[in-house]
Amino acid sequence: MLHKFRIVLVNTSHPGNIGGAARAMKTMGLSRLVLVQPEIFPSEIADARASGATDLLQSAQVVNSLDEALVGCQLVLGTSARERHIPWPLLEPRAAAERCGACTQQGGEVALVFGREHAGLTNEELQRCHIHIHIPSDPNFASLNLAAAVQVLAYELRLVALSAEKDSVAPVHTPDPDTQPVTADELEQFYQHLEQTLIDIRFLDPERPRHLMARLRRLYGRADIERLEMNILRGILTETRKIARQSIT
Numbered sequence: 059m060l061h062k063f064r065i066v067l068v069n070t071s072h073p074g075n076i077g078g079a080a081r082a083m084k085t086m087g088l089s090r091l092v093l094v095q096p097e098i099f100p101s102e103i104a105d106a107r108a109s110g111a112t113d114l115l116q117s118a119q120v121v122n123s124l125d126e127a128l129v130g131c132q133l134v135l136g137t138s139a140r141e142r143h144i145p146w147p148l149l150e151p152r153a154a155a156e157r158c159g160a161c162t163q164q165g166g167e168v169a170l171v172f173g174r175e176h177a178g179l180t181n182e183e184l185q186r187c188h189i190h191i192h193i194p195s196d197p198n199f200a201s202l203n204l205a206a207a208v209q210v211l212a213y214e215l216r217l218v219a220l221s222a223e224k225d226s227v228a229p230v231h232t233p234d235p236d237t238q239p240v241t242a243d244e245l246e247q248f249y250q251h252l253e254q255t256l257i258d259i260r261f262l263d264p265e266r267p268r269h270l271m272a273r274l275r276r277l278y279g280r281a282d283i284e285r286l287e288m289n290i291l292r293g294i295l296t297e298t299r300k301i302a303r304q305s306i307t
């Protein structure tokens with residue numbers, strides 16, 4: 059199960075935190091580290107802080123965008139030290155890890171996304187996530203060091219994986235592709251299709267979007283859309299755009 063989890067660090071500025079995150083992951087049996095535009099990497103400081111987890115740094119995937127980091131994931135969870143403008147489905151680490159475990163048991167891949175040391179994740183990046191996680195720290199001093207936050211979540215994922223191992227007596231069935239949850243990249247293509255359709259039918263004014271797409275992302279994100287359902291939604295959008303184009307011409 060643990061190989062299905064990826065830890066995504068966005069725009070990390072201190073290489074020491076990348077090393078610390080690698081160490082935190084390795085102690086908990088996680089191995090897949092993805093770095094979105096790290097400021098300094100590779101780095102001797104990262105190697106030193108990894109203290110023995112340099113193999114994770116060597117195999118880390120470095121990418122240019124969060125979208126690239128999330129390709130193939132069915133579930134994406136974004137971590138945040140503070141509350142954001144649009145309330146999003148929010149879980150504490152234990153419940154989040156259980157949700158992650160349930161997803162991987164259905165064959166899905168999961169990403170946990172961590173933000174910049176100074177500014178965390180942007181609202182746009184958080185809206186890419188199905189669920190937000192807040193570690194219930196002291197509200198007067200809520201922000202953990204990045205690697206410490208990775209450690210807390212990695213520990214919870216390990217507990218879930220250990221408990222799944224203990225209970226794994228049932229034979230693993232081959233999942234039906236139609237009922238598989240869609241991946242983050244498929245969902246992203248859907249949102250682009252939806253946005254374009256809403257503009258075509260003049261429901262969305264790009265000059266005054268009024269958080270419409272954020273609210274729709276939250277709504278569809280709650281629905282755990284399966285592949286067959288996604289095909290239906292995309293089909294509806296395609297037909298709607300056709301009719302909208304005909305009514306303009």
Ligand SMILES: C[S@@+](CC[C@H](N)C(=O)[O-])C[C@H]1O[C@@H](n2cnc3c(N)ncnc32)[C@H](O)[C@@H]1O
Nearest residue numbers: 137138139172173176177178192193201202207
């Ligand atoms: C030092 S914190 C960034 C704090 C930043 N000033 C903010 O307001 O988001 C770096 C990252 O660690 C993680 N983190 C720190 N404290 C957290 C908490 N209490 N709950 C969840 N994630 C946390 C998040 O990924 C965050 O983006």
